[in-house]
Amino acid sequence: MATLIDGKAIAKKVRAEVKEGVTEFVAKTGHIPGLATVLVGEDPASSYYVRMKKRMCKRVGMQSIGIQLSAETTQAELEAVVEKLNNDDAVDGILVQLPLPKQIDENRIIDLINPSKDVDGFNPLNVGQLTMRWREPDFVACTPTGCMRLLAETGVEISGARAAVVGRSNIVGLPMAMLLQEANATVTICHSRTKDLKDILLQSDIVVAAIGRPHYITGDMIKPGATVIDVGINQVDDPTDKRGYRLVGDVDFAAAEKVAGA
Numbered sequence: 001m002a003t004l005i006d007g008k009a010i011a012k013k014v015r016a017e018v019k020e021g022v023t024e025f026v027a028k029t030g031h032i033p034g035l036a037t038v039l040v041g042e043d044p045a046s047s048y049y050v051r052m053k054k055r056m057c058k059r060v061g062m063q064s065i066g067i068q069l070s071a072e073t074t075q076a077e078l079e080a081v082v083e084k085l086n087n088d089d090a091v092d093g094i095l096v097q098l099p100l101p102k103q104i105d106e107n108r109i110i111d112l113i114n115p116s117k118d119v120d121g122f123n124p125l126n127v128g129q130l131t132m133r134w135r136e137p138d139f140v141a142c143t144p145t146g147c148m149r150l151l152a153e154t155g156v157e158i159s160g161a162r163a164a165v166v167g168r169s170n171i172v173g174l175p176m177a178m179l180l181q182e183a184n185a186t187v188t189i190c191h192s193r194t195k196d197l198k199d200i201l202l203q204s205d206i207v208v209a210a211i212g213r214p215h216y217i218t219g220d221m222i223k224p225g226a227t228v229i230d231v232g233i234n235q236v237d238d239p240t241d242k243r244g245y246r247l248v249g250d251v252d253f254a255a256a257e258k259v260a261g262a
Contacts, residue, residue: 032061126139167190202222209249
């Protein structure tokens, strides 16, 4: 039976560290770090994520600067907002909530964000720095960074380990693979067209699932004792739930729990 990684306890520890860091920074500089969140439209999921970010800012002593734009916002209008935030000394981080409406080119917006304020780590300059050894990007995508912290807190030996990242998105899969490689793991990037996925996973000491498919990874695909981190959040129909659905990961948790080490 696997040892469950207590993500909530680790998150609490990280929040305390950030709060302490913010307090020290303000005492030294007199400047309260500010995070600007830009929400275009009223997508429920995006609105929820932005609310969570504002709440976290408040809990750690940071300033939250929320900008709400209509779903009809044009490319030029959003670019003007980003440029203004780039030049605002009160803003230390910019987060444009994705996805954006169809009339807006997401890549152009991401490219426009000052790399030193690109807290999502999506700007090509930050991504490029991540792919180069011994180079430090200003920011790295938060989910892969969080996964690395989970591994570190759990005491998993990454150096020399075989690691499989299932998923190749710019947001999770690719930066996750880069971070594991930088930590001296031997990394295999897998995806929906990987033909020998089971064979690869059965050889992997670390598995990070980020493919966006419910229960895509089953218990018989996991090496006994492996560490498994499931990033996936998938909605599946469930008439027994009052919402009519439930959320599941990319890994069949019940089956994986019997095989994995953590």
